[in-house]
Amino acid sequence: MRSSQWYGGTDRNAYIHRAWMRRGLPREAFEGGKPHIAIANTASDLTPCNMHLDEVAQSVKQGVWEAGGVPLNLPSLSLGETNVRPTAMLWRNLAAMAAEEMFRANPIDGLVLLGGCDKTIPALLMAAASVDLPAVVVPGGPMLTGHFRGVPLGCGTDVWRLSEEVRAGTLSQEAFLASESAMIRSKGHCNTMGTASTMACMAEALGMTLPGTAGTPAPDSRLLERAHDSGRLAVDLVREGRTPSQVMTRGAFLNAVVTLAAVGGSTNAVVHLLAVAGRLGVDLTLDDFDRTGAGVPLLVDLQPAGRHLMDDLHRAGGLLAVLKEVADLLDPGAVTVTGRPLVDHLGDAEIWDETVIRRRASPLLDDAGIAVLRGNLAPRGAVIKPAAASPGLLRHRGRAIVFDSVEDLRARLDTVDADETSVLVLRGCGPRGYPGMPEVGNLPLPAKLLAKGVRDMVRISDARMSGTAYGTVVLHAAPEAAVGGPLALLRTGDPVVLDVPARRLDVDVPASELARREPVTTGFAAPARGWERLYVDHVLQADQGADLDFLVGSSGHEVSRESH
Known part of the structure; x- marks a missing residue:
């Protein structure tokens, strides 16, 4: 056991480590090679979606004890999407870095990762990938429908x-x-197929949860049962030596891309999966989302792409029932934390309500994959979710109305000269630009157009949008305006051409004219100190997962220096 490096022996250091931990652990906890399992717990009263995770942690503890391990609660930096300003994404990398350092620094052999709200599961997966200790995810689950x-x-x-x-x-x-x-009817995260639900599904598709766990509602007693079983499994993972790098292979990431399309998941999954893959050294690019997601049908009729909600998905058969319909598109060799391939867990899955989970032969949408657009407005790519867009706007030409910041948008939105054919553009909101790449890409529409009955327009930005949002919204344009990307050259009145079937996003202005223009980077000012300064100096662009450049790649779990 890795923990024996701290607790084994008769010297002073081993004495100190054992003695201080004897406040709650018996002598037997340090004998017989018992795995010490850290429960990375993102419970917080200020992260409302994760408030119940202390209860979930208790069930995990019981499972760990039962399997012969030693459970240890490890509070982890918690990011609540609804409260923190300016955006929780600003601290995803900080949460991942802090968790990674604590996983490596402490006497632990394995991990159970408890997350719920949007950034907590991605951050914990990034950290676990970096240290590569045996780990299993327990998603906190969605709320019941109000x-x-x-x-x-x-x-x-x-x-x-x-x-x-x-x-x-x-x-x-x-x-x-x-x-x-x-x-908000009950404990749990958003009950739509927003980012929290999407990332729970991504964790399962990656093989990092007990199959059948994702989407279990937070108040459902079966979540505690799965938590208990995950605690048992964590002990087995240590004894068998199965680590995240063995589970989250390229095949597993491609399974996640298929899953993302089939469930109509959040565009935020793109930037998170790229970041996790980067920590593992897995070759995953934006093109993989387009190539692998192409032709995958939308089978889940859930908001925002459809009608139903997460507790409906659970009662209708859950994620495994969805994946059974597209099993031929999944990598048959990609294993889960159980040691068995994901596809081996699909045999008993059934669809119990075909209004919620469609059969392959009658999908909501034939081709639901995230579309990756390129062109002179996004040479390194931008993304759009066709399942949440208006079909009539997927090919569109319109006059740009450009906003230089969120504040500029709020000040001028209802006074601009816009009609329903206009293209609303928000720049200065990418990873560096705000900073943190906030969820503001789904710009509200001008009030005068709403009054006329308009409910969707083409919108373009270098920002993100909530996974619960909808509309014909182009996001993550890279490189962003704040680093001189092409959005910084756009002017109000320029004709913008969107062609999703052709995967194009362009401004119809001669290249010579664009070359003459000075980029507009209004609103960007590098922070003077602290985390924001470190973030701005080192954050990568959206097409690279918006991780910090010095965190790409795994560092392993070895500690470079002993305590003294």
């Missing part, structure tokens, strides 16, 4: 929808505020 005036509410998705109806004048402010108490 209802308002008899209508089910999709967390996030209906916030965007209802707030736009207020601006359109079709819903009163009083009714909007009255829905607030019904939006």
Whole structure:
């Protein structure tokens, strides 16, 4: 056991390590080669979606003890999407770095990773990939569906929808505020196929959860059962020596890309999967999302791409039932934390409600993969989610209306000269530009157009958008405006051409004219100190996962110096 490097022997250091841990552990915890399992726990009262993870951790502990291991709670940096400013993404890399350092520095043999809200599972996967200690993920699960005036509410998705109806004048402010108490019915993360649900599905598709766990609602007693079983499994993983690098292979990442399309998952999964792959040295690029996702049908009828919600997906058969329909597209050799291939776990899966999970022969959309666009506005790529877009806008030419920052957008949105053919462009919101690449890409529409009944327009940015959002929204344009990317050359009035089937995003302006223009980087000012300064100086672009340049690649779990 790795932990024996701390606890084994009779010298002073071993004495200190054991004695201080004897406040709660018996002498037997340090004998007989018992695996010490850290439970990386992102519970926090300020991360509402993860508040229940202390309860989940107790079930994990019971499983670890039962299997002959020693469970140890390890509080990990927690990022709540709804509260932290300016955006939780600013600290994803910090959370990953802090977790990695604590995993490496402490006397532990294996890991159970407890995450829920959007950035917590990606950060923990990045950390586990970097240290490569045996690990298993337990997703915190989605909330139950709340209802308002008899209508089910999709967390996030209906916030965007209802707030736009207020601006359109079709819903009163009083009714909007009255829905607030019904939006969040129970513990758990968003009940739509937003980023939190998507990343739980990605963890399972990567092989990092017990198959059948992703999507189990947070209040469901079966989540605690799965947590208990995951604690047992963590002990087995240590004894068998199965590590994340053996599970998260290139084949596993391609399985995740297939899964992302089949469930209609969040565009944020692209930047997170690229970051995790970078930590492992797995060759994954934007082109893999387009190439592998092409032709994958959308089978899950969930908001924001469809109608239903996460507890519906669970009762309808869950993720394994979805994957069974596309089993021929999955890598048959990619294994899970069980040691068996993912495809081996699909045999007993069944679809119990075909209005929620469609059969392969009758999908919601024939080709649902994330589309990667290139052109003179995004030479290194941009992404769009066709499943959440308006089909009539996937080929579009319109006059650009350019905003230089979020603040500029808020100040001028309702006064600009726009019609429904206009293309709204927001720049200065990429990884460096804000900084942190906030979820502001799904720009609200001008009030006068909402009043006319317009509910979607082409929107382009170097930012991200919430996985719960929808619309014909082009995101992650790289390189971003703040580093001199082509969006910085765009001017209001320029004709912009979007052609998703052809995978193109261009401004129809002569190259000679673009070469004469000075880039506009208004609003970008490098922070003077602290984490933000480190982040801005070292963050990579969206097409590289927006990780820090010096964190790419695995460092392993060996500690360079002993304690003294």
